[in-house]
Amino acid sequence: MIRRIVDFFGDAGYARQRRRLFYLVLVVIVVADFVVPREHAEHLWDRLPGWSAVYGFGSCVLIIFVSKFLGHQGGLMRREDYYD
Amino acid sequence: MIDFVHPALLFILGAVPIPFLTGSIRKVYLVLIPALAIVAVVTMEPGSYGAARFIGQEVLFAKVDKLSIVFATVFTIMALIGMVYALHLPRAGQHVAAFVYVGSALGVVFAGDYLTLYLFWEGMAFASAYLVFAQESERAIRAAFRYLMVHVTGGVALLGGIVLHGLAAGSLLFGPIAGGAVAGTMDAGGYLILTGFLLNAAVPPLNAWLTDAYPEATVTGAVFMSAFTTKTAVYVLARAFPGTELLVWLGAAMALYGVIYAVLENDCRRLLAYHIVSQVGYMVAGIGIGTEMAVNGATSHAFAHILYKALLFMGAGAVIEVTGRRKLTELGGLYKTMPLTVALYMVGAFAISAFPFFSGFVTKSMVIAAAGQDHRALVVLALTMASSGTFLHTGLKLPYYMFFGHDRKLEAREPPRNMLVAMGMAAALCIAIGVVPGPLYALLPYPVAFEPYTGAHVTESLGLLMFTALGFILFLKALDPENTISIDTDWFYRKGARAFLWLSEKPLARCEKAVSDVSDSVALPLLHGAARAGLRVDLNGVDGAVNGLARAIRDGGGALRRLQTGVVTHYALAMIAGVIAAIAVFAVVWQ
Numbered sequence: 001m002i003r004r005i006v007d008f009f010g011d012a013g014y015a016r017q018r019r020r021l022f023y024l025v026l027v028v029i030v031v032a033d034f035v036v037p038r039e040h041a042e043h044l045w046d047r048l049p050g051w052s053a054v055y056g057f058g059s060c061v062l063i064i065f066v067s068k069f070l071g072h073q074g075g076l077m078r079r080e081d082y083y084d
Numbered sequence: 085m086i087d088f089v090h091p092a093l094l095f096i097l098g099a100v101p102i103p104f105l106t107g108s109i110r111k112v113y114l115v116l117i118p119a120l121a122i123v124a125v126v127t128m129e130p131g132s133y134g135a136a137r138f139i140g141q142e143v144l145f146a147k148v149d150k151l152s153i154v155f156a157t158v159f160t161i162m163a164l165i166g167m168v169y170a171l172h173l174p175r176a177g178q179h180v181a182a183f184v185y186v187g188s189a190l191g192v193v194f195a196g197d198y199l200t201l202y203l204f205w206e207g208m209a210f211a212s213a214y215l216v217f218a219q220e221s222e223r224a225i226r227a228a229f230r231y232l233m234v235h236v237t238g239g240v241a242l243l244g245g246i247v248l249h250g251l252a253a254g255s256l257l258f259g260p261i262a263g264g265a266v267a268g269t270m271d272a273g274g275y276l277i278l279t280g281f282l283l284n285a286a287v288p289p290l291n292a293w294l295t296d297a298y299p300e301a302t303v304t305g306a307v308f309m310s311a312f313t314t315k316t317a318v319y320v321l322a323r324a325f326p327g328t329e330l331l332v333w334l335g336a337a338m339a340l341y342g343v344i345y346a347v348l349e350n351d352c353r354r355l356l357a358y359h360i361v362s363q364v365g366y367m368v369a370g371i372g373i374g375t376e377m378a379v380n381g382a383t384s385h386a387f388a389h390i391l392y393k394a395l396l397f398m399g400a401g402a403v404i405e406v407t408g409r410r411k412l413t414e415l416g417g418l419y420k421t422m423p424l425t426v427a428l429y430m431v432g433a434f435a436i437s438a439f440p441f442f443s444g445f446v447t448k449s450m451v452i453a454a455a456g457q458d459h460r461a462l463v464v465l466a467l468t469m470a471s472s473g474t475f476l477h478t479g480l481k482l483p484y485y486m487f488f489g490h491d492r493k494l495e496a497r498e499p500p501r502n503m504l505v506a507m508g509m510a511a512a513l514c515i516a517i518g519v520v521p522g523p524l525y526a527l528l529p530y531p532v533a534f535e536p537y538t539g540a541h542v543t544e545s546l547g548l549l550m551f552t553a554l555g556f557i558l559f560l561k562a563l564d565p566e567n568t569i570s571i572d573t574d575w576f577y578r579k580g581a582r583a584f585l586w587l588s589e590k591p592l593a594r595c596e597k598a599v600s601d602v603s604d605s606v607a608l609p610l611l612h613g614a615a616r617a618g619l620r621v622d623l624n625g626v627d628g629a630v631n632g633l634a635r636a637i638r639d640g641g642g643a644l645r646r647l648q649t650g651v652v653t654h655y656a657l658a659m660i661a662g663v664i665a666a667i668a669v670f671a672v673v674w675q
Contacts, residue, residue, distance in 0.1 A: 055469075
């Protein structure tokens with residue numbers, strides 16, 4: 001069973017099914033976020049349905065590009081023999 | 085009935101027989117001691133044990149309360165899992181080091197005074213360094229020396245702080261440092277102790293020892309290291325510095341710091357090491373916030389973190405064990421040959437990413453909720469962003485490039501069975517805590533009034549994580565690992581040491597040569613002349629005087645000797661002459 005699940009995520013043959021499942025999950029999550037009750041809202045964004053999806057996507061993109069910028073332009077990434 | 089068995093002693097004394105045991109007996113023994121330690125922790129009663137006086141100070145070998153019991157529980161469970169993972173090792177050295185390491189960590193957790201704490205603190209540093217040395221490659225040995233130097237330096241700061249604090253407070257008992265909660269009122273001793281603790285918690289800029297050394301450790305050693313040093317530091321911070329404002333910001337910053345570096349990383353275990361930095365950030369921030377819920381959150385997150393991080397290190401270690409490769413640029417396509425490892429690793433990845441029904445979901449969210457309750461919007465946003473980064477790397481990037489991605493046709497198989505069993509144990513706990521958080525919540529130092537499974541929390545978490553996955557898929561190319569290393573704060577002492585060596589080899593050596601030239605050409609002849617003059621004075625002046633005196637004494641002695649004739653009548657005559665002289669004096673003087 002485990003092998004089949006792992007194969008589903010690895011084999012190229014399942015690529016289309018994987019993609020469909022993934023988009024379906026995204027839609028379900030966003031819809032669910034609109035319908036769940038929010039009786040306890042500490043911050044402004046706690047009242048916004050779909051906020052976490054936007055924030056997650058934004059964070060991901062920001063982390064990737066800020067880090068790569070620091071790595072390449074900021075000089076953090078060096079050749080492997082830098083300390084040798 | 086013994087009401088308290090110190091689990092640290094079980095491990096440290098228990099390490100002694102290991103080299104003398106072989107085969108199955110050794111395996112049973114290696115599992116038995118951690119199991120006994122778990123029993124010892126579960127059955128122990130809160131209280132103070134082993135009070136004594138040492139160099140005029142009150143010391144307390146063990147102080148047991150709820151906070152120490154939570155950490156001791158997860159430490160002993162982790163020791164059992166780590167031992168199972170390492171059972172296949174043929175040599176005893178690493179087992180002994182691991183036992184002493186775990187024992188020392190438990191010693192710190194139960195330490196009732198700073199001297200006991202310091203003793204075990206240093207024990208941890210040396211025992212864990214062995215786990216890096218044991219890898220035996222030149223890189224590892226260099227990294228181990230750096231690791232040891234940094235920890236010894238931190239230990240000196242800690243000891244200095246303990247002495248100053250002891251003098252100021254008049255007691256070495258381990259407890260909250262006065263002024264810790266109010267910034268600016270802490271004395272120098274308090275700050276030094278805090279520095280020592282922050283170094284072990286790998287708080288930037290004191291973090292580089294961790295990401296430098298852990299990936300160089302042995303496959304099994306890194307699993308132990310991922311669990312104990314930083315979490316012991318979290319424990320002592322929770323004990324001594326709850327509510328210290330500085331920690332909130334350091335924690336939030338380090339949560340993001342680790343995530344940023346993880347993007348750049350190519351070494352699979354170094355990437356995971358950066359996520360230790362990131363995850364410990366949640367705990368440090370929670371302790372800094374200092375409310376009951378925040379400290380509960382930090383403590384429970386440490387508990388969950390030890391298990392899922394060990395699981396991730398075990399997964400990456402399994403890959404290194406069977407392929408001999410550690411760089412993401414050289415890995416890929418292993419899911420066909422290592423499906424069980426993939427599945428078990430992913431349990432750890434879901435747990436660290438805080439997916440519902442995995443352990444991180446019920447612990448990490450407690451810290452974030454506590455920050456929200458304390459009206460710290462920026463901290464909430466920073467920690468939430470770091471959660472996205474955590475899933476991006478440990479849940480997506482690392483497994484994608486290690487197990488899936490480009491198939492490099494590596495020869496691989498599942499790791500030895502004991503490694504899989506250990507991973508299974510950790511995975512089971514990651515899921516159990518996520519599904520039934522009650523038992524963990526019951527262990528926490530304060531009563532828990534937090535419900536992780538609300539509809540909004542579940543959908544928000546899933547939204548954050550799955551849209552992170554969307555970002556990963558869309559920008560996959562940008563994340564391709566590159567054959568580089570990243571400069572961290574270890575740059576200062578790695579390049580600094582080189583600069584120091586250059587300084588001592590070039591300018592200082594030249595200066596030393598110039599000084600010795602001057603001494604050869606000027607000072608030495610001068611000294612020789614002075615010595616010769618001294619010799620002359622000695623021979624002619626001092627020796628002459630001494631000889632003259634001796635001669636005078638000898639001559640005087642000769643004259644006196646002639647008076648001693650040995651004839652009784654001479655002596656009688658002399659006595660009569662003396663008596664007459666005395667009478668004459670008496671007659672003249674006292675008349």
